[in-house]
Amino acid sequence: VAYLVIFHILFVLFVWTYWKSIFTLPVQPGKKYHMSYADQERYENEERPEVQRQILAEIARKLPVYTRTGSGGIRFCDRCQLIKPDRCHHCSVCAICVLKMDHHCPWYNIFLSRKEEFPAFICSCHLFCVAFFFQGELTNGRSKFHVLFLLFVAVMFFVSLMFLFGYHCWLVSRNRSTLEAFSAPVFQNGPDKNGFNLGFVKNLQQVFGEEKRLWLLPIASSQGDGHFFPMRALCEAQNPLLASEEQWEDDGIDEEPHGKVALKEISCVV
Secondary structure, eight states, X not given: OHHHHHHHHHHHHHHHHHHHHHHSOOXXXXXXXXXXXXXXXXXXXXXXXXXXHHHHHHHHTTSOOOOBOTTSOBOEETTTTXXXXXXXXXXXXXXXXXXXXOBOOSSSOXXXXXXXXXXXXXXXXXXXXXXXXXXXXXXXXXXXXXXHHHHHHHHHHHHHHHHHXXXXXXXXXXXXXXXXXXXXXXXXXXXXXXTTOOOHHHHHHHHHOSOGGGTTSOOOOOSSOSSOOOOOOSOTTTOTTOOOHHHHHHHOSTTOSOHHHHHHHHHHHO
8 A cells, every 4th residue: 555655646746747748838949038129120220230139139138048159149039039038949840949948859948937847857767767666576477578678668768767866966066958068158258167056956936946855856946037047256347147156145235336236236136
């Protein structure tokens, strides 16, 4: 009875996380990131690339956008006609821009709304596979072959999922997406693979939320709305959002001469 209870709890968790990973819709950027009709017409009618970059910089000046292209320009999607928020990418399969896109998978899509659900799904798969090991002694008969075959399949899935689970645990601990692991995000001072790394504990809270009891459940508990993220210090003079934890501890919040800037830093870090 105890084995059946544990088995079905893991089975429900497995199906729940798998369902949420597949059928949760991707999150798109808000309307304020889309170009207005006048700006779009002005941008398309301009043939000089340097002037187009100035137009995009002028539009993005009012938005919390701090990552750049490889050449230092504003990240702009000409297909969706919008300024890309930080960590947002255009999915060629879905034909839309997705907030904090991790990657597109042919079996399930991994986006901002799935990032806290996908590790939970892999973890439930591990536990579900382990449940096959706790079988009683096998009696001789036809069922023995079927149980041994299921045990072999469970072991194969466990080994293969172990590498995938470990890789995504490493990504979450570094606060990176799969795309950022292969190509470091570019900031005003250049590429920085640890630009969004806030430390192990805060990285986990960014993905799973502050409620630890909900970490293994496929419940949307990520911090923020996916449009902007707290970042480590790259150049505090240029960007008040890029304040590292060390500078917070050394300088202190009360020593900030500009009260509005300090409040903005606190809200972004939280």
